[in-house]
Each structure stands twice: as C-alpha cells, then as structure tokens.
Amino acid sequence: MTSKTYYSVSEVTQYIKSMLDTDSLLSNIYIQGELSNVKYHYSGHVYFTLKDPFAVIKGVMFKSNVNRLPFRLEDGLMVTVRGYISVYEPSGQYQIYADAMKKQGTGDLYEAFELLKAKLDKEGLFDPSKKKKPPLLPEKIAVVTSATGAVIRDIIHVLSRRFPNFHLILYPVHVQGKEASGEIARALRVINDKNLADVIILARGGGSIEELWPFNEELTARSIYESRIPVISAVGHETDFTIADFVA
Template sequence: MTSGFSQENGSEQRADEVWTVGQLNRRVGDMLQGQFSRIWVRGEVSNFTSAASGHWYFSIKDERAAVRAVMFRGRAQTVGFVPKAGEKFEFRATVTLYEPRGDYQLQVEAMRRAGRGDLHEAFLALKEKLAAEGLFDESLKRAITTMPRAVGVVTSLAAAALRDVLSALARRAPHVPVIIYPAPVQGMDAAGQLCQALQKAIDRNEVDTLLLVRGGGSLEDLWSFNDEALARLVASSPIPVISGVGHETDFTIADFVADLRAPTPTAAAELCCRSREGCLDAVRVLSTGLASRHARLLERAALRLDRAAALLVSPQDRLRQQGEKLNQLKQRLTRAAAHPQERRATSLAALRSRLLYAGPDLAARQQSLARSRRDLLATSRRLIERRAQRLVAARQTLQALNPRTILNRGYAIVRKDDGTIVKNALDLSVGEQLGVELDQGSVHVSVLQAHGLL
C-alpha cells in the first residue's frame, strides 16, 4: 500500500521509499499553507519581542493552548500601536511551518483589538486614507509659537483634562491668557460640536495656539477624535494645533494631523508656550549681557578720549615746531647746492661697490647645478622604485579582494530586481524574483519560502 504523500517532483511515494526530514517538513508546510490560508485567530499576546530589524515575535495563547507567531516589519508598521503582553487581539494570519525545527507558526498579516474589531478597522482605514492624501506630512506642520499672545483650549468644561491644563498653565505661564472653546468630547454628536468649537476659534483669531485635549479612555470613548471632518479641519487650521488626547499610549487621527502631539493634556499645556521662569532667566541673561557690553563700550570710549587728548597741541607749539622744521630744510638745501659734485661722486662709488658685490659667480653656480641634477636623478629613481613596489602590493591586494575569487570557491551573490544584495532571508517575500550570480554565468530564481533564524 502506497502513502498518500507526494515527493517534490509530484510523483507518489512508494511504500519502501524513505523520505528525508527536510522533505517531510517541506511537504507538511505546503499542506498547512494550503489548508489554512488567511484565517482569523483570537488570543492573548505573550512573550512579545520587537527585534532590531523591526520584526515582531510573540506567542498567541488562550486558556488551553499557545502557538508561536511572527509579524514582519512591513506589516507591523501599519498597525499603529505596539501590543503588550496580556492584551487580547484578533489576528489575520497564514499557517506556516518553520522547517529547521519542524515547528508550525502563524505569519500575522494584520491585527485588531478583540471586541473592537470594527472600530479599529475603521480607524486603520481612515488613517491610511488621510496618509495617502498627505495630511500627515511633516512639511505641513506649523511651528508652535513660544511666546503666544493667548492660548485656546478646545475641550469639555467638565473634563478633568481642562483642570489639568489650567493648573499647568497657571503654574508654568500665569502671564498667558487662556480662552476656552467648550465642546463635549464624548457622545454621538461630540465630533460635530468639536468641529464647531474649533471653527469658532479659527474665525475669532484671538489666540496663537490651540490645545485639543481630553483625558484617557477606551477606543469608544476617544472615537470623536477619529472623525474625518475634525481631522481635516485640524489639518487646515491656520492656527497651530497641539493634540493631547488620552494617555501616552493612546493614538487618535487628531494626533496624526495636529502640528504637535502631546502624550497627555498636561504635556500639551507645557508645550504650548515658554514658562515664566524660562522667560525671566532669558531676561536676566540678556540684561547681564547688555550691562557688560555697555561697560565695554564706555571703556573703549574713554581710551579713545585719552588718546585724542594726548595728541592735542597748542597753536604756539605747532608754529614753533613748523619753524624748526623749516630751518632744517633750509640748511639741507644750502649744503646740497654748495657740494653737488662731491655728493654725485659719493653716490657713484656706492653704486659701483654694489654692482661688484652683486655680480654672479658662474663656476660656483654650475657646480651647484650639477649637484642638484645628480640628487634629482637619484631621488627620482628611488621614488619610481617605491611606487613600483606599492603598485605590486596593490595589485596583489586587489586580486585577493576580487569577489570573483570568492565566487570561484562555490559561493554566489543574490540580488533583488533593484540590485540590492540579499543578506537576510526574512527580508524576502514569497514569489519575489531574485538574480543569482555565479562564477560562471547567472540564474534567475523565484522565492518559494523564506526562513530566517528565530
């Protein structure tokens, strides 16, 4: 009786034929992927690890069993949050087999919080839509004014977040006026009323910074801040908006479109303006610098005054000095007119002496030139010899580092279509086309499975 399994070539296995462990694991892996393609699994996250490559490794468990799972970097970046151990999620995954150990695992493609799947899916869909339109681009973010004339707060009058913001501003910057634009932050019509309050603040244009805040809560509690109309109004607001919604781990669409995201309402109040102590410190520093500069200016002015006073001469002294100088010039002119021939003879003798001293010694110059020529030839020969030795050494090093030498020993270079060299199997996707360069020629292959070290 023959086995129901088939070998890699598609023929049925004979009853007396022996399979290798690798063939068996490969066949089981194919069966698992074919039988369980893109299923949804609900369970609790445990043993979560975020690798340096960006891949997530964890286990999914319930009260009776557990299974290993992996979520590659490209999929993990689209989740929008980092799961924590003990949290329950619903995972869309493909069942695969890790052949080296014979363990089956789930390759997760998407995940959503258990019990909140529809809301989370809507959140991800809106986030992807607005990101594609460019509303999250950093180039659209407006700079936050450090010295605002006033700060506006859009939140509920009964919210604890408002008390936290007012308390932080009173402590940090009591000199900054605060204008409140009240609106409910939870409920069926909360998103619409938040838009009205924000639009009122924009139309009145009486503040330099707007704080959009509320305290923490569940996804349902924070859902008003995931409204598309509110997101577009925040993105188009001419007044910079700081979002401080929920706790540090909470993210809403308003956080992504705001000019600055604060982890908490209190943090939003601290980021909206410079503190009074900071302003006073800056004033003290500037005052000290101004006083020091003024003192240096006075010192330099006093020095210039002393120099100018020392140069002052009375008119009588100036006339006396000019008269003495005129007498000296008159005496020199008289002496020059009385002995012109002697002066010229003396000048001619001096010129003749200079000419004799400056005459070149041709024999000495020729000897020096011959020595320089011999030294130049010797130096050139030594330089050429050293360059030749370096050229030989460089040729030997180049030959040792030639990748073709490594390929000749049986190795190969694997590249993607764009020429990127493949170093990690986990960076590949099933069906991806690769080029394999050998010592003699090259081949094109397709990825059937990708396995890396866990």
C-alpha cells in the same frame, strides 16, 4: 420598616454567584465579540472588555491561560472566547473567566481607524512640513475640551506655570459621543474665524477606543488640518494614539 427577613449585600451577591456558577450554559460558554480595554497586569493576568454593537461584558484571563495563547490580545481584535460566567464579588460584577481564545480578525473600529489613517496619510495630512508650529510664548491659548473634569484643571495648572501671563479661552465641547466631532470642528472654525487664540489645545483624558473615537473621525482630522492656528493634540494617555495626534 416592617419586621421581615433582610439579606446583606454579601449574601445576595453570593446567591447570584451560586446561580450563575451552577448554570449549565454559563459554566462552559463560547462568546464572540470585539476586544476592547485590554490591560496586561503585572501579575500576568489580562483584563478586557468583550463587546458587540449592543452590549459589553467584562472579562479576565489568568496568567496560565494567557501564556498558552499564540497571539497577543489587542483592542479591536474579533475573538471567540471560551470560559465560564461568574460574579466577581468585591465589585458585584459578572464577567467571563476565559480559559481559551481564538482570533477571528480585526474589529470594525480598528479597521476603520487603519483605513482612514492610510487615506489621510496618502493625501498628505500627516506631512510634517505642513504642520503649523506654535509660538514659543503664546499670549492667548484656546482649550477645546469638556468644561468639567480633571483635564481642564490639569491644563490650567501646567499652562499657569509655563506662561504666567497667558489669557485662557475655554471652548467647551462634548469629547465623546455622536455629537462630539461636529462640536470640535465648529469650535476650531469659530476660534479661527474670530482669531481668538495664538494656539489651540484639543484635549481629553484617556479612554477606550469607543470613547476616543471622535478624535479618529475624518471631520475632526480635516478641521485640525485646515486650522490656520496651530493645534496641539493632548488626547488620551501616552499609550493612546488617535488620528488627531497624527494631523496636529
């Protein structure tokens, strides 16, 4: 390497932070967007993502400001956030430090979720009497999920303990993105047409409402409902709810 002046990661990050901190626009800015990935920390601080159709920005609101809010922050809310933009040095990430927030209404995805949920409920797709019960000791279990990652390993571990002699059929699909819902529907159809399993597990790990959206699409919901083979929804964490959960 040639002889020249080099800077440490900390020095570059501190320089960028100083540029943002002294910018008159960014020191007191109003940003409108949709809340996502809202996390209430035990400290009382709230972490969130603010997004529009084209970009996202991370954000934090400290406890003292959270306590002054007249509403609870939730995924899907359209809000106007007032605060300043700075860099959180340990992660090298710029974010908005919010000191005030005003609710505008519900975001597009949340509204779409509620509309489809109401529609399918009215049609009877959530009727408990129409749900297919899985057998107590299934011999063939199909898992529809990503071929890689912790989810499939966890499922195999749990199933191996509960059903030592079961036969696993893994049907790999995308579990997020535009193509995911179509792939899930096709997987359910093939497994039914070929009678490949006694029960189907539809699975993926947790994520934001955007990442879980294929499991909130009408095509996925109707494919689960029309499946002759019982479908178990194992999507997201315990706090995540999808349309697939209501149908399965």
